[in-house]
Amino acid sequence: MQTIPQNVFLIIIAVIAVVGLIIVLMQWRRVREAQSNVEFLAKQAELKKIELVERDLESKRRMGNISLTREEQEKLSSIRKNTSDLMQKAGYLHSEINERVSRLEVQTEYAKLQKLLTDIEKKEKELEKKGKI
Numbered sequence: 001m002q003t004i005p006q007n008v009f010l011i012i013i014a015v016i017a018v019v020g021l022i023i024v025l026m027q028w029r030r031v032r033e034a035q036s037n038v039e040f041l042a043k044q045a046e047l048k049k050i051e052l053v054e055r056d057l058e059s060k061r062r063m064g065n066i067s068l069t070r071e072e073q074e075k076l077s078s079i080r081k082n083t084s085d086l087m088q089k090a091g092y093l094h095s096e097i098n099e100r101v102s103r104l105e106v107q108t109e110y111a112k113l114q115k116l117l118t119d120i121e122k123k124e125k126e127l128e129k130k131g132k133i
Contacts, residue, residue, distance in 0.1 A: 007127055011120065018116060022109065029105060033098060040094050047087055051080070 058076065 004127065004131055007123075011123065015120075018113075025109070029102075033102075036094075036098070040091075044087065044091070047083070051083065054080070
């Protein structure tokens, strides 16, 4: 008679521990995402700084008597356009990677929880059988 309440108590403790573990894992994932976002923003800021320096150098060149040919100006504008396109693609890929990682983590967690549920159901059936015998 005492083993059934003890087993139920142990099951409740196990469920609480699993829930706590899930919460800890979710917080850990959020911190990791925040860190990667900070790194990404830092790299974006660095690219913006480089772009500003390039613009500054270009304006200094224009202020001087050095004139660029039309071909050189076209090359510079194409380089700037490529840089801008690459920054946009990097941002898109970064967000897509984060979404896929999140989806994988959720799928993995779901599979773990389903397995845990089946294990608990099996243990409950075993306890019910023991209680009937």
